[in-house]
Amino acid sequence: LARRRGAGPLAGRHLLVTSGPTHEPIDPVRYIANRSSGKQGHAIAAAAAEAGARVTLVSGPVSLPDPPGVTVVRVETARAMLATVEAALPADIAVFAAAVADWRPANATDEKIKKGPDGPPGIALVENPDILATVSQKTVNRPPLVVGFAAETHRVVEHARAKIARKGCDLIVANDVSAGSGVMGGDRNTVLLIGRDGAVETWPTLDKDEVARRLVARLTVLAGT
Numbered sequence: 648l649a650r651r652r653g654a655g656p657l658a659g660r661h662l663l664v665t666s667g668p669t670h671e672p673i674d675p676v677r678y679i680a681n682r683s684s685g686k687q688g689h690a691i692a693a694a695a696a697e698a699g700a701r702v703t704l705v706s707g708p709v710s711l712p713d714p715p716g717v718t719v720v721r722v723e724t725a726r727a728m729l730a731t732v733e734a735a736l737p738a739d740i741a742v743f744a745a746a747v748a749d750w751r752p753a754n755a756t757d758e759k760i761k762k763g764p765d766g767p768p769g770i771a772l773v774e775n776p777d778i779l780a781t782v783s784q785k786t787v788n789r790p791p792l793v794v795g796f797a798a799e800t801h802r803v804v805e806h807a808r809a810k811i812a813r814k815g816c817d818l819i820v821a822n823d824v825s826a827g828s829g830v831m832g833g834d835r836n837t838v839l840l841i842g843r844d845g846a847v848e849t850w851p852t853l854d855k856d857e858v859a860r861r862l863v864a865r866l867t868v869l870a871g872t
């Protein structure tokens with residue numbers, strides 16, 4: 648049950664969360680996307696609301712219900728997600744759990760591409776904006792606590808440390824999404840927390856709801872009073 652407004656350890660705080668995939672149109676009926684159920688991001692938004700925060704959840708296309716007590720803005724593309732995140736600032740804490748498509752088709756067409764004698768179309772890609780890096784590197788309205796995720800299939804710690812340095816966030820929640828880990832689409836998650844100093848904290852495999860509650864508890868401490 649959501650707490651009474653004004654109660655809870657995060658009362659008075661604004662927490663911004665991204666969740667789910669983005670869809671990048673090829674034509675009106677096709678898109679490219681990452682695999683993401685949105686379960687972990689939505690659970691974080693729900694846990695923050697339970698802790699009393701005002702929560703804005705910017706979600707890509709997912710088949711999950713809106714968490715209770717959370718303001719949800721649904722978007723399709725990475726560019727729309729960035730614009731919506733920017734419009735939702737300022738925030739005290741920002742958690743970027745979305746699996747943003749790194750690239751989008753350079754020239755989405757207004758008409759459906761038809762099969763033809765010339766064979767498959769080539770799809771030129773351009774890079775999407777990096778929402779986490781953009782917000783982490785803001786000079787105005789940077790949230791005091793910016794948290795990224797890193798889904799990796801190999802050399803998890805090494806890649807996560809590189810991401811925290813490259814993007815400028817304060818904390819990375821890294822997880823191993825290699826085949827057989829059971830993380831993608833599942834209800835459980837095995838995460839590592841990596842700080843700016845490179846320190847690694849390994850959490851046991853937990854329900855995504857429990858990962859969310861522990862993460863919100865940690866962020867409450869880090870955000871201070």
Ligand code: CTP
Pocket residue numbers: 665725743744745746747748749775776777778779780794795796797798799810
């Ligand atoms: N992210 C983002 N915008 C993007 C790409 C990633 O906000 N265009 C965020 C994700 O939400 C996540 C973090 O950056 O919090 C790391 O995403 P990830 O895909 O692991 O990192 P990339 O920098 O895209 O590197 P790569 O996919 O090559 O591993």
Ligand code: CA
Pocket residue numbers: 747748749
């Ligand atoms: Ca990526």
